Amino acid sequence: MIGGIYTDQHCSICGAVMQDDGRSAVRCPNHRNEIATRLIVRFGRDIYQRFANYDDASRFLTGLRFKTDEGTYDARDYQKANPLGFSNLADKYLEVKSQTIKASSFVKVKADIERAKKWFDQTNIKEIQYGEIEDFLLGQTGIGSKTKHNIKANLHAFFMWLVKRRVVRKDQMPDFPEIAYELGWRNTIDKPVQDAILEEVRKITSSNPRIYVGIRFLTTYVSIRPGELRGILEEDINLERGLLVIRDHKTVRHTKMPKVVPLLEEDVDLIRALPRGFPKMPFFRRDKGGGGRHAGQPFGRHLLYDYWKQACENLGIDGVDLYGGTRHSSMRDLRKSLSPEEVKRLSMHSTNKALDRYLKVDVEELREGYALTRVQQKRNVLTMPACNTGETPKKESQPL
Numbered sequence: 001m002i003g004g005i006y007t008d009q010h011c012s013i014c015g016a017v018m019q020d021d022g023r024s025a026v027r028c029p030n031h032r033n034e035i036a037t038r039l040i041v042r043f044g045r046d047i048y049q050r051f052a053n054y055d056d057a058s059r060f061l062t063g064l065r066f067k068t069d070e071g072t073y074d075a076r077d078y079q080k081a082n083p084l085g086f087s088n089l090a091d092k093y094l095e096v097k098s099q100t101i102k103a104s105s106f107v108k109v110k111a112d113i114e115r116a117k118k119w120f121d122q123t124n125i126k127e128i129q130y131g132e133i134e135d136f137l138l139g140q141t142g143i144g145s146k147t148k149h150n151i152k153a154n155l156h157a158f159f160m161w162l163v164k165r166r167v168v169r170k171d172q173m174p175d176f177p178e179i180a181y182e183l184g185w186r187n188t189i190d191k192p193v194q195d196a197i198l199e200e201v202r203k204i205t206s207s208n209p210r211i212y213v214g215i216r217f218l219t220t221y222v223s224i225r226p227g228e229l230r231g232i233l234e235e236d237i238n239l240e241r242g243l244l245v246i247r248d249h250k251t252v253r254h255t256k257m258p259k260v261v262p263l264l265e266e267d268v269d270l271i272r273a274l275p276r277g278f279p280k281m282p283f284f285r286r287d288k289g290g291g292g293r294h295a296g297q298p299f300g301r302h303l304l305y306d307y308w309k310q311a312c313e314n315l316g317i318d319g320v321d322l323y324g325g326t327r328h329s330s331m332r333d334l335r336k337s338l339s340p341e342e343v344k345r346l347s348m349h350s351t352n353k354a355l356d357r358y359l360k361v362d363v364e365e366l367r368e369g370y371a372l373t374r375v376q377q378k379r380n381v382l383t384m385p386a387c388n389t390g391e392t393p394k395k396e397s398q399p400l
Helices: 054-070 086-100 103-120 130-138 145-164 191-204 209-220 226-230 265-272 303-314 322-334 340-347 355-371
Strands: 004-006 039-043 047-051 243-246 259-262
Touching: 004 054, 039 054, 047 054, 086 103, 086 145, 103 130, 103 145, 130 145, 191 209, 191 303, 191 322, 209 226, 209 265, 209 303, 209 322, 226 303, 303 322, 322 340, 340 355
Parallel strands: none
Antiparallel strands: 004 039, 039 047, 243 259
């Protein structure tokens, strides 16, 4: 049989090596009353564990043999370094994620995994099943159901990573409880109101027309999020083909492909009227320094939001944030003319295709769809005034 119970002690009378009698003790073969008090279970090359009494050593060895017979034996379960401890594996996971996802995304992943580390500590990863995960999620008090759902999603991603790294087998992957939640509603507006706000934005941003262009793009190109917009560089805009390439977007870590957005002709003309910079310069930037800011500095996180809210305040419109008033309102308006699948296509929620496919097949269809987000009106190409610092209105900043 595999493994055995041994000792490093010798008989005090004759010096003989003590042996397991297979029943109740490790004793001297010549002097039966000489019994070892330091016992060692050896099992293959991996297990070497000490015990103070024979019963504990025997039960441990029997358990190892049973697990071997049923095919579930894993030497890592018994190693002192605890390679299957939740916290040990979670630290390695966070180390990998810190190098493979955006910093802003990593902050959220780390916070959720750290919650789980505090709960599970060094529990063997194979012992964490549905019940343990449900208890963990129910134990997270003071947070909403959506936050719990996000925690569950990040914990599930962690376990999927363990399967991919072959730390655990696929059949050892635990089931996860469902977390029901409802997203809060954003206030939306109809197209005439959106156009009125956009026109007011144009008036109050004459010092830096890029602010107007940015908000205008958000009302039209519903596949672009505000954070993605701020990351656009000069080299990402192809005026000859009328294309905007977004390299850093929400799903880039899954697709590894850029998001390509076809621009309307009037917007290509609008961009042509702006001063161009070096290829690596942010497109949405301050063209002149002043007020503690430098020329070429990218828009801050709240700049577009602040100007949107200022325009709404000037028009007496309350309760409509930038995201709700641009992307969400435009998508709702598109639903009047397009099917849900067509709206989903324009928003690129689930279809981030390769660059060549955009160029060969989808560009004109997407361009026609984006054109529907504009109210029928005479083409208006702005005459761009000289740009200055484009200082933010003095309003309390809120997140996008």
